[in-house]
Amino acid sequence: MLDTTELALYRRLAHEQSVSRAPSLLAAVVRGGEVVWSGARGRVGDQRPDDNTQYRLGSITKTMIATAVMRLRDEGKLDLTDPLERHLPGTAFGSVTVAQLLSHTSGLTSESPGQWWERAPGADWAALVASLEKGATKLRPGFKFHYSNVGYGVLGELVARHRERPWFDVVRDEILTPLGMNRTTPHPEGAHAEGFAVHPFADVLLPEKWPDAGAMAPAGQLWSTITDLGRWTSFLGGHTGDVLSADTVDEMRTMNTVDDTEVWSTGFGLGLMVVRYQGRHLAGHTGSMPGFLAATLVDPRSGTGALCLANSTGGVGITQLCLDLLTTADDLEPALPDEWFPSTVDPELLALTGLWHWGPSPYFLRVQGDGLISLNPAVGAGRASRFRPEGPDTWIGLDGYYAGETLTVGRDADGTANHLNLATFIFSRTPYDPAAPIPGGLDEAGWR
Incomplete structure (x- = not known):
């Protein structure tokens, strides 16, 4: 030193x-x-x-x-x-x-x-x-x-x-x-x-x-x-x-x-x-x-x-x-952060990134350089967790509220991811997306 x-x-x-x-x-x-x-x-x-x-x-x-x-x-x-x-x-x-x-x-x-x-x-x-x-x-x-x-x-x-x-x-x-x-x-x-x-x-x-x-x-x-x-x-x-x-x-x-x-x-x-x-x-x-x-x-x-x-x-x-x-x-002598380098990401995994919603609340799904994904509220701390891969379209929570819980990716007939099921909570691309299996169903009149 x-x-x-x-x-x-x-x-x-x-x-x-x-x-x-x-x-x-x-x-x-x-x-x-x-x-x-x-x-x-x-x-x-x-x-x-x-x-x-x-x-x-x-x-x-x-x-x-x-x-x-x-x-x-x-x-x-x-x-x-x-x-x-x-x-x-x-x-x-x-x-x-x-x-x-x-x-x-x-x-x-x-x-x-x-x-x-x-x-x-x-x-x-x-x-x-x-x-x-x-x-x-x-x-x-x-x-x-x-x-x-x-x-x-x-x-x-x-x-x-x-x-x-x-x-x-x-x-x-x-x-x-x-x-x-x-x-x-x-x-x-x-x-x-x-x-x-x-x-x-x-x-x-x-x-x-x-x-x-x-x-x-x-x-x-x-x-x-x-x-x-x-x-x-x-x-x-x-x-x-x-x-x-x-x-x-x-x-x-x-x-x-x-x-x-x-x-x-x-x-x-x-x-x-x-x-x-x-x-x-x-x-x-x-x-x-x-x-x-x-x-x-x-x-x-x-x-x-x-x-x-x-x-x-x-x-x-x-x-x-x-x-x-x-x-x-x-x-x-503060330790320097690890140097960042770009990494290779599977295209199917890359397609999962971005904005998801739990009810009306927006979340961001990100791919981390260590092979993990994170799901974080777009605003504030909230229920943020990291997940490691467990199998095809299956992830296990590592920390936070969802530690130990299972996240699975739901897909439609053509294989496009249309929802995430996290310990029974359904995350959809848009708030209460009708294409996602929202528990209890949706009001037929929709947003008004």
Whole structure:
């Protein structure tokens, strides 16, 4: 990035490390699928950490578990509305659905019973299930957002059962390796930071412990680097490679529930946090484990993301730092829009474009360069949606009021399109066109 931009980013990082007394703090900005700036402050041992120094990710691990679950869904091995019992029989909470577990609306207890799982050696799956026989569900499933680490321990086991191997092997082989994330591991390997608690009233440190979390490991076990987390942030922003389709990642980023219900600023999609900030809708996740803090956020519209890693139990404004780096990058160096090029359009599809009417209300149908069509009110926002092709003269809504609904093209005897049927709403070329099958028919006297 420009020298002036890099100075502004580095100054924000330096300020946070100094004021928050972080033993070390790393950050990066991604754009266009790659890290375009990174910086570090503090020390790991007697050296400055670099982009390949491992830090613990904490709950960012959940985003990778969610991705593994969505791969199973896309392969047809499960449905998000399936009850857990269909895939993991024998639990006391088998009625909760896969989607509820992904979006933290299952009502499951936030933490596993017994000792604090983040600082105690983890139990195996059988012991975890046994500990949850009573009182596991704290709220009615689907009632409201209730963050559950336990839910992701459960999802990790679901992934392992379907693939018939440990959850991390699945994540490594299906997600990390294809994305080139070779320094993301369940335990530190090579250069890594030690985790510390910083004394609240003195500049001294206490080393933190990080035992293996056992069956709870899918909730926060992984370690990673700026380089690898930069690739993951780019993945969440839409550079998905062959791991997931762009549509599925967009589905994961779509808000299912809100955390703060008054004027929401944070919500959850399917495994991803959704943050509303200064008119932006960002996606990603934060992470916290004893001795470590982490965050990754990306703006899918601008393609800019930011990520931060610290080896401190608390006190670092990791999320706000991410937000500030992201907005600084876009304010000082706005991303250029994609260059426009003309494209080839099927003549039959081109014939569908232009003015249509729902009753007396005019709409424009347009062909987009990405193979989609859009149907938008001619005036105002209204019920605007995009559609992807499903078959001959059949389209499926992707967003807005008509998300998931079917649009079919009706034709007369000579094959000319004379109406659109969108979820039973009939759109005609002219208002209430007599040639279109208007529900209820038309007054024989017509317009007067």
